[in-house]
Amino acid sequence: MDVDAYAAAHQAEWDRLEALVRRRGRLTGAEADELVTLYQRVASHLSVVRSSAPDVVLVGRLSALVARARAAVTGAHTPAWREVGRFFTVSFPAALYRCAPWWLGTAAAFLAVCAGIGWWVATHPLVRAALLPPAAVDQLVDHEFADYYSSAPAAEFAFGVWTNNAWVAAGSLALGVLLGVPVAYILWQNAANVGVSGGLMVAADRGDVFFGLILPHGLLEITAVLVAGGAGIRLGWTVVAPGARTRMRALAETGRETVGMALGLAAVLLVSGVIEGFVTPSGLPTWARVGIGVLAEVAFLTYVFWLGRRAVLAGETGDVAADERGDLLPTSA
DSSP, rough: OOOOHHHHHHHHHHHHHHHHTTTSSSSSHHHHHHHHHHHHHHHHHHHHHHHHOOOOHHHHHHHHHHHHHHHHHHHOOOHHHHHHHIIIEEEEEEEETTTHHHHHHHHHHHHHEEEEEEHHHHHHHHHHHHHHHHHHHIIIIIIIIIHGGGSSSSHHHHHHHHHHHHHHHHHHHHHTTTTHHOOOOOHHHHHHHHHHHHHHHHTTTTTTHHHHHHHHHHHHHHHHHHHHHHHHHHHHHHHHHHSSHHHHHHHHHHHHHHHHHHHHHHEEEEHHHHHHHHHHTTSHHHHHHHHHHHHHHHHHHIIIIIIIIIHTTOOOSSSOGGSSSSOOOOOOO
16 A cells, blocks of 8 residues: 555545644534544544554554544543542532431430440449449459550551441441441440440549540541441431432432442541551540540541532532433333
8 A cells, every 4th residue: 555645645634633633622513523533534544554554653643643532532531539539528528518417416316325324334333233243344444445555556456446447337338228227236336335334434433544545536436437327327218218209219329429428438437547546545645645536526527517518519419420320210200
């Protein structure tokens, strides 16, 4: 094949495609259709040149042109780091904000149960005696509670705490579809454990140790678990009362938000795990350790109610982008 003759015959098409690629984003409908047609045609030209007359210069030129045209036709893929950035600055805080009534209500109930059980244990010696023998209580309040936080190297302990809490949060979110019943049981167990431990420590005049060790990491950690619990209960209620939407559509939309929250809460729990591994057992004064926990909690709440509110007011729902959702079949009213 005569390469020069072939290039001369199609030069005008190549030039036109290059001009359209340079103007992408400002094309009319007819020009966009022309861009697609020329892209397919020039891709065929490249295939012919490669197989019949492999001219290195011409192949390189056409390859670059076809690659640019393909990007213009299909659209450039959003870099992964931008998708991650958008998730943590828009989608995740919006989902947290929209779900806030559920997890704030869950938090109120959780704290009421903790306080009630803690008061009951701390003020009733017979209850304490029924829970544990006196020797076991002494072992807990004098050694086990405080020693737990230094039972492993900080990095190993932080990783173990993170994975455990992430599983608890993920379980609360996923099991919510079972009408929220398993979620309520998980939260009850956690509230009872905190209440009993706190009651035993306070009864032994070790309340300062209890709060000094649990508050640095516990504020953020328990908040994240309660957010997961509230979202799980919300998912369960969606099954019961989907509203104006069909039950399947409501479950799909709420479920996608819930899965996104699971990913975001894993990051939040990683932060609390690091605090629990490195700050809680550290030699810092109690006020400094608790202060770090308070700062982490305030930062999280600010993140939710500032970034989240702003995202929701801008129309964000916390759901995945429309082009990433599955197609919905039309249903009759």
